[in-house]
Amino acid sequence: MYVHDIMTKGVITIARDASVAEALEKMMDRRVTSLLVERGGTLNDYGIVTRKDFVDKVVAPGGCPHEIKVKDIMSEPLLNINSNVRVENVARLMAKAGIRRFPVMDNGQVVGFVSNSDIIKAYTLELMENEKKTGLIPC
Numbered sequence: 001m002y003v004h005d006i007m008t009k010g011v012i013t014i015a016r017d018a019s020v021a022e023a024l025e026k027m028m029d030r031r032v033t034s035l036l037v038e039r040g041g042t043l044n045d046y047g048i049v050t051r052k053d054f055v056d057k058v059v060a061p062g063g064c065p066h067e068i069k070v071k072d073i074m075s076e077p078l079l080n081i082n083s084n085v086r087v088e089n090v091a092r093l094m095a096k097a098g099i100r101r102f103p104v105m106d107n108g109q110v111v112g113f114v115s116n117s118d119i120i121k122a123y124t125l126e127l128m129e130n131e132k133k134t135g136l137i138p139c
Helices: 020-030 051-059 087-097 116-134
Strands: 013-015 034-038 046-050 101-106 109-115
Touching: 013 020, 020 034, 020 051, 046 051, 046 101, 087 101, 087 116, 109 116
Parallel strands: 013 034
Antiparallel strands: 034 046, 101 109
């Protein structure tokens, strides 16, 4: 199984100078847990803001989401992967780096995201399908 088989296609972005309140509204409207932060458009010119960033860097210290900018809480530099990487390799990288999601980039363009939730969903479906076909529990 490869990243392109399980990734969430498309990317929702936000400007780095947007307020955290704007980012939260966009995340709620689009039902996503992270946004790609636009910086300059080149391969290494992105950041990411997640719901964890909001909790850790705004709520916990008592900040105001209308006064804090996305650029003040986003994570950078952003690690990314190619869509032709095997899912097992991505899972190892997530575990080693302590990262829950990666943007997927092909030919210098962001084409989607892959998260630990995508991996869990794909593996659960695969296990259920194999068990249904064979009647055997793998492992």
